[in-house]
Amino acid sequence: MSKKYQQISPFILEGRFLGFEIEDGFKIKRLNLATAEGAYCIKLAKEARASVRGVLTPEDWLTITGEKRINLKTDEVKYKAYLIQQTSPAQGVAASVSVPATPAKAKPQATILVCQKSDCMKRGGKAVCQALQAELHDRGLHDQVSIKMTGCMKQCKEAPNLVVMPGKTCYSRIQAADVSALLDQHFPQPTSSPPSPELTPIG
Numbered sequence: 001m002s003k004k005y006q007q008i009s010p011f012i013l014e015g016r017f018l019g020f021e022i023e024d025g026f027k028i029k030r031l032n033l034a035t036a037e038g039a040y041c042i043k044l045a046k047e048a049r050a051s052v053r054g055v056l057t058p059e060d061w062l063t064i065t066g067e068k069r070i071n072l073k074t075d076e077v078k079y080k081a082y083l084i085q086q087t088s089p090a091q092g093v094a095a096s097v098s099v100p101a102t103p104a105k106a107k108p109q110a111t112i113l114v115c116q117k118s119d120c121m122k123r124g125g126k127a128v129c130q131a132l133q134a135e136l137h138d139r140g141l142h143d144q145v146s147i148k149m150t151g152c153m154k155q156c157k158e159a160p161n162l163v164v165m166p167g168k169t170c171y172s173r174i175q176a177a178d179v180s181a182l183l184d185q186h187f188p189q190p191t192s193s194p195p196s197p198e199l200t201p202i203g
Helices: 046-052 118-138 176-186
Strands: 006-023 027-035 038-044 061-071 077-086 110-115 145-150 161-165 169-172
Touching: 006 038, 027 046, 038 046, 046 077, 110 118, 118 145, 118 176, 169 176
Parallel strands: 038 077, 110 145
Antiparallel strands: 006 027, 006 061, 027 038, 061 077, 110 161, 161 169
């Protein structure tokens, strides 16, 4: 869209951090913010992404400065953040900010990337995916952890391969029988049963 058809202005928003929106399994693209005026989905400029990776946690209070663009043809409004600062809420403001039960377009906080190339699928990758789906559902984690099929991970001789995000923990030669132990390591839950044997990540 040409700038001729856009109205561009600066903005400053203050509110509670709800979480990131992730693309390609690991790229931080946007963040969700709850303010007194409502929830906002804000695209992050490159410098903003670098400044917040691994720093923010849900419920952090933020002041975000950036650019607001209004499409004059469709009235669509987009926000892009250039500066993100952790702050304390102004007196009386925090109470007026309600966090939505389900933020708009919110995505699971964790992702398991599974190689979908033929070598991985033929050597047990399909069964691993089915086991992951079943275990996540049984543990009540299906709305917190997503499974995403990806392209080749360049470890064909060590198939099947998967990566647990965040953290980029890589596993090779993983089998359906290993799924329970893998989830115990990354998403532990209180239990009275003996712990599963630990899996060793590669790399």
